[in-house]
Amino acid sequence: MTISYNGDISSSRTFSFLRIICRWKGSIWKSVFVELLSWVIMYYVIMASYRYFMSEYQRRLFAKFAQYSNATIDYLPLTFMLGFFVSIVVDRWKNIFANIGFIDDAAIYISAVFLGQEEKPLQMRRNVLRYMVLTQVLVLRDISLQVRKRFPSLDSIVNAGFMMPHERQLMDVVTDKYNRYWLPIHWACSLAQQAKVAGYIAGDAQTSNVLREIIEFRSCLQVLCNYDWVPVPLAYPQVVFMAVRMYFMLCLICRQFLYPGDTVTRTVYTMIDLKIPVMTILQFIFYMGWLKVAEALLNPLGEDDDDLECNYIIDRNATIAMYLAGPCNGVVPEQKADCFSFGFTPLYSEEASNQTIHPLIGSAATIMPDLVSNTRMVPKNDDDTSSTYSGNTVRNMKNMFGLRNRFKSICNKKKRTVKPTGSKRYDSNTQSTQITNVSGSVPITLEPENLQPSSPTVGMASNITLISCGLDDDKNERVI
Known part of the structure; x- marks a missing residue:
């Protein structure tokens, strides 16, 4: 019963969509035709009652109720409920089809x-x-x-x-x-x-x-049993089915043309007397068709036009199984040299030979052609923007936390006086730290040139002196 239409949309031409819209079996027209016809008949019955059989007082009451219904009908969140419900049903349908069981x-x-x-x-x-x-x-x-x-x-x-x-x-x-x-x-x-x-x-x-x-x-068949055993909770489809149908039952009243003398406020339904509710009919087709999609997919193993062909799957599995187990078992064609033994040339029919083929080519393959032959290769430049960015980030952090003035006052001093009190000497041979006290306090002046290395040769020293610095005192002197 599955309706296939892929052949009708093999190309996206201008009017190719008409091939799908004009189909009947499994279409939206077949799904909503009966309910739409019933709704239209009820609409005209209410229209005739309002225009020809009600008294003036009854028309005023009808108009008030119609205006109230039209003002509050959007309280029903049809789009949200239908969208969420259809997504759940489609997921179930995909899982059922994936586990239908092909042998x-x-x-x-x-x-x-x-x-x-x-x-x-x-x-x-x-x-x-x-x-x-x-x-x-x-x-x-x-x-x-x-x-x-x-x-x-x-x-x-x-x-x-x-x-x-x-x-x-x-x-x-x-x-x-x-x-x-x-x-x-x-x-x-x-x-x-x-x-x-x-x-x-x-x-x-x-x-x-x-x-x-x-x-x-x-296991695939067990999944089918599980989906049949535990369907979507009953309350959810009940809410969706009732909400959509109650919405259009209210539309039978609130979408009627109202005489200007019967209304308190002038609305769009008192401007033009359309004998045919075109926009409401279109809304009915779209919303009810959306609901019918969910109803058809809710049980894909039923008898609707778009339900799965279970009998066909059984016949197909039995036929393939018997052929593979019997006549086709162990049968292999005689091995002979094929026509591709001396080279492979793809062949097409005369009609298909003129079709344009777009081969698998990388998106950047044609940007810089391979004709460039004099390309000079050099080492990478060490100046990386990431280090500059990191330095700027550190400065911004210092300024943000209010440390700018403190660092500025320390860095602007040309000379700094410190008092050596002790040092830690690390012996690389014994892998131990020795602490040596220095008697007396001799001011040491640290000039920028004293911090330069005495030799350009870089090596690993056997004895490394570690200097521990304390906090600044009142005289901007650091104690070593």
Whole structure:
């Protein structure tokens, strides 16, 4: 039932959108037609009652209620509720479709590692895949109405060939109150283990991979069961469905044309007597169509036009599984030299040969052509703007915290008098620190030139003298 329209929008031409808008099956027109027709009929019934059958007093009361409804109708947050609700429903729809269960990967791998063309390995290989399809049938017939109509009972599954009569008897032996989806999966895993013991599967790694493919297929079906078991909380769709429909029920009254003598204040609905409420009809189509999208996607396993083709998926999985397990198993074409052995030249049809192809080229590849040959390569300049930026940042921080004047007064002094009292000497040989006291206080004048290195040679000194400085005293003298 899925409606495909990708062929109609293969190119974005000027009027290509008309191909989609003019379609009926699965369209917005089909979704809202009945409700829109009912709404229009009710609108004209109320219009006739107001204009021809009400007294003057009744018209005034009707006009007051219409004006009040029109002033307060925007209290219903339709856009927010619909947008959030549709996003939740679309996420559920994507997850259900991603876990619908395609058997291709499992069938290809089982056909590749399940060896043997004799009757017994062939039958075991087919049965493993058939049990997987049987599990899918049992799950979908409980959560999809279209599959339920196809297989109304277990006998119909036996008649369709997905389950044998003796397998039905084994399934009837399990009389628990829970679903028995796990039983065919158990048969498939046990059969794969028996094939390993019989030597039809090469090793333990291959057997483990076969079991993993079976379990992953079962996990996808379990996701479908979980979504069917726990839907969106009932209160949320109730709120959204009622809000949209109550909104347009109020529009039946507040969007009527009102006679100027019946209204207290002049509104847009008393200016022009439009016999057809064009803007309200457009609003109904868009909002109700938006709601119908959510209603259709809320259960993608139903019978709507855009619901998933569950019966097709079952038929496809069964066909592919039987072909890979039987006629196509181990069949490889005869290996011959192909036409590309002596060079590969891509070929096109005459119609497609004139099409423009945009190859994979980097966005910066054509900015500077490769014709530049005299490019001089030099070392990188050490002057980095990051150091300047860091220095400016430190100065700004000093100014911000009020330390500018303190640093300025210290840096502007040409000479500084300090009193040496002691020093710490670090011996690199013994890796210990020795403290030497200096007797007496001899003023030492620190000139800028005294701070320059005496030799341009840079090396590692064996003895390093560390000077610990105290705080400034009243005479701007530092004590060492």
